[in-house]
Amino acid sequence: MNVHLRSRSRLKTLGLSAVCFLLLGVAGAQYAFSQLKLAGSDSQAIILGGAEYASQSALEGVVNITRQDPYVRVEGLGHELVFPIDLDNARAATNYNSVQLDSSRVKARSATLVGGTLYLPLDTLARGLGAQYHTGEFVIPPSTLTNVSSRAGKDTDRVVIDLSRAVPYTEQISGNSLIVTIKGVNANTRIYATQGSFIPKFQVTGQNGNAVIKLPLGAGAGYRVFKVIRPGSVRLVIDIGPGLPRSVPVLADLPRAPLIVLDPMPAGGSNDVTLDVARSTAELLSKAGWQVKLTRQAAASIPAAQREDLARRSQVFITLSVGRFPGGNRQGITLYQPVGDASAQIVNSYREAGSDPLVSAAVGSGGETKRLSQLLLGELGSRGLKSATQQVTRMYPSGEAPHAAFELELGWPQSATDQAALSSPEQTTKVSEALALSVASFLKARATNLTGVE
Amino acid sequence: MLRFLRIIFTPMNIIGLLLLLAASYAKQFVSQPPPQPPAPRLQLEEVQPQKMVIYFSDKDVTSYVKETRNVNVEGQTPGKLAQAATATWVKGPQQANALRVVPAGSVTPQVWLRGQHYIVNLPGSYAKLNYGLSGEHMIICSLTRTLLERSGQDVSFLVGGKNVPTLLGHLNISRAYTKADCPD
Numbered sequence: 001m002n003v004h005l006r007s008r009s010r011l012k013t014l015g016l017s018a019v020c021f022l023l024l025g026v027a028g029a030q031y032a033f034s035q036l037k038l039a040g041s042d043s044q045a046i047i048l049g050g051a052e053y054a055s056q057s058a059l060e061g062v063v064n065i066t067r068q069d070p071y072v073r074v075e076g077l078g079h080e081l082v083f084p085i086d087l088d089n090a091r092a093a094t095n096y097n098s099v100q101l102d103s104s105r106v107k108a109r110s111a112t113l114v115g116g117t118l119y120l121p122l123d124t125l126a127r128g129l130g131a132q133y134h135t136g137e138f139v140i141p142p143s144t145l146t147n148v149s150s151r152a153g154k155d156t157d158r159v160v161i162d163l164s165r166a167v168p169y170t171e172q173i174s175g176n177s178l179i180v181t182i183k184g185v186n187a188n189t190r191i192y193a194t195q196g197s198f199i200p201k202f203q204v205t206g207q208n209g210n211a212v213i214k215l216p217l218g219a220g221a222g223y224r225v226f227k228v229i230r231p232g233s234v235r236l237v238i239d240i241g242p243g244l245p246r247s248v249p250v251l252a253d254l255p256r257a258p259l260i261v262l263d264p265m266p267a268g269g270s271n272d273v274t275l276d277v278a279r280s281t282a283e284l285l286s287k288a289g290w291q292v293k294l295t296r297q298a299a300a301s302i303p304a305a306q307r308e309d310l311a312r313r314s315q316v317f318i319t320l321s322v323g324r325f326p327g328g329n330r331q332g333i334t335l336y337q338p339v340g341d342a343s344a345q346i347v348n349s350y351r352e353a354g355s356d357p358l359v360s361a362a363v364g365s366g367g368e369t370k371r372l373s374q375l376l377l378g379e380l381g382s383r384g385l386k387s388a389t390q391q392v393t394r395m396y397p398s399g400e401a402p403h404a405a406f407e408l409e410l411g412w413p414q415s416a417t418d419q420a421a422l423s424s425p426e427q428t429t430k431v432s433e434a435l436a437l438s439v440a441s442f443l444k445a446r447a448t449n450l451t452g453v454e
Numbered sequence: 455m456l457r458f459l460r461i462i463f464t465p466m467n468i469i470g471l472l473l474l475l476a477a478s479y480a481k482q483f484v485s486q487p488p489p490q491p492p493a494p495r496l497q498l499e500e501v502q503p504q505k506m507v508i509y510f511s512d513k514d515v516t517s518y519v520k521e522t523r524n525v526n527v528e529g530q531t532p533g534k535l536a537q538a539a540t541a542t543w544v545k546g547p548q549q550a551n552a553l554r555v556v557p558a559g560s561v562t563p564q565v566w567l568r569g570q571h572y573i574v575n576l577p578g579s580y581a582k583l584n585y586g587l588s589g590e591h592m593i594i595c596s597l598t599r600t601l602l603e604r605s606g607q608d609v610s611f612l613v614g615g616k617n618v619p620t621l622l623g624h625l626n627i628s629r630a631y632t633k634a635d636c637p638d
């Protein structure tokens with residue numbers, strides 16, 4: 001009987017102990033939910049040890065979180081933070097943990113797991129990211145341009161843009177300019193003068209909520225753009241000068257050194273009028289400093305591959321020919337403009353790609369041929385030479401040329417009037433001058449448009 | 455001797471001999487070449503006049519002159535109609551306001567039709583024609599329009615049986631031509 005009572009009492013003690021342990025466990029893991037305004041949107045936080053914690057999923061719209069147990073890496077607003085993941089909730093909410101905030105290591109609350117979900121302390125996050133935080137609200141301050149300064153150097157000049165916090169930026173070469181766009185920063189339009197010889201002045205403008213900084217990039221000058229993260233602010237540093245390697249795309253320099261290709265087709269007969277005009281035009285252009293190539297120098301026929309290759313490398317490609325057709329009753333100069341898709345698919349793809357300055361430098365639009373044609377027709381007209389235009393699909397090798405390209409038919413030798421004109425040196429000079437002047441005017445205007453430099 | 459014959463001509467030996475002879479005959483029978491079938495009788499297709507629209511050049515070599523011609527064609531297949539139309543195109547126009555596109559006596563290009571696609575093999579002599587851009591355009595486009603007048607989707611050109619980028623140096627013929635490439 002005594003034995004039976006003793007075992008019952010033991011069972012009671014065991015039951016009570018289990019309930020006590022269970023209650024203690026529940027008390028230890030207890031947390032409360034709270035409403036949180038996170039970067040302007042409603043969210044939910046939990047309170048652990050008197051501090052607010054937000055879950056990984058709630059924070060992911062604001063920062064990038066990468067879990068690398070037993071640490072978690074948080075990147076955003078130009079900062080990089082590393083939190084240890086402390087599995088003890090109570091200990092994580094104390095200041096006994098070492099947390100890495102950019103380059104400094106501080107004692108602060110750390111990350112923890114609640115029910116398998118990662119939670120991060122909002123006060124430590126705000127401290128590391130430069131955000132404003134008070135209980136129930138986590139605010140990301142707008143980035144503002146706080147200061148612009150410059151420094152002249154021996155072989156580089158420096159422009160420093162101070163921002164209240166880090167924001168993304170892009171850099172782009174457009175002709176002779178370096179354009180740095182700082183996203184999400186308002187700026188007043190202003191031109192800054194410096195004492196440097198490589199960046200004598202630069203412009204800051206506000207465009208669609210972004211700050212755009214346009215700096216001159218002289219020939220032979222290189223550049224670098226980098227940011228320096230400091231406590232409470234970020235500096236964007238731009239160095240320009242010959243002391244830096246020039247890593248500018250070749251395409252950006254192309255408009256200033258264009259290749260003009262003249263393509264004289266065999267004219268037949270004793271008078272090679274197309275070659276005469278091509279040589280005369282090339283001479284005029286070369287004297288003016290332009291780079292000119294002819295697809296043939298003698299009466300020999302032109303290899304197709306060579307013509308195509310030169311067409312692909314050209315900024316201006318002009319085929320010179322004479323018209324012939326048995327029984328044809330036609331005379332005069334005709335300018336044939338290519339229409340429709342180019343035969344080179346890569347040219348079509350670039351034309352569809354948009355109007356980025358580098359794309360335009362690589363492949364021009366059909367408008368280039370139109371502009372050069374109009375200039376040439378004007379020059380021919382001013383010399384008393386009447387000319388007609390005709391649009392033709394699938395022209396060769398103009399369809400391979402990425403920029404202005406057309407064929408100029410100098411006349412029809414089977415017409416007595418044209419035969420006389422084609423044999424006349426005066427006519428050759430007039431056509432050559434018209435060609436050279438129109439090409440030079442066109443390329444000069446094109447270089448100005450693409451590089452922004454006269 | 456009788457004993458010897460009795461030993462040789464046993465029933466089994468006679469049956470074996472008969473089987474051997476039967477097998478030999480069977481082998482000879484199956485080894486015979488099949489009988490030559492009779493040659494098919496030559497049946498000429500009926501030659502009938504067909505109305506065809508042939509494209510030539512105008513005097514300025516800028517636009518087409520269309521001629522509707524009655525062409526005698528043997529058979530009705532699209533391939534034969536296309537070849538006949540090409541031969542008529544080579545022969546030249548009958549109207550005074552139209553110009554022949556290739557010189558008189560030129561070789562007629564060969565034409566094949568595969569599905570909706572014509573393939574034209576221009577003779578090598580065509581690549582030696584001393585034409586300007588208008589002339590080359592007229593050769594390619596008048597023939598394209600002539601062939602696509604009845605049916606077909608596009609026309610591919612070979613020169614002397616080869617794929618070449620251009621015929622006379624002014625037009626790209628590396629891809630097939632459609633009606634859209636040769637507008638009026």
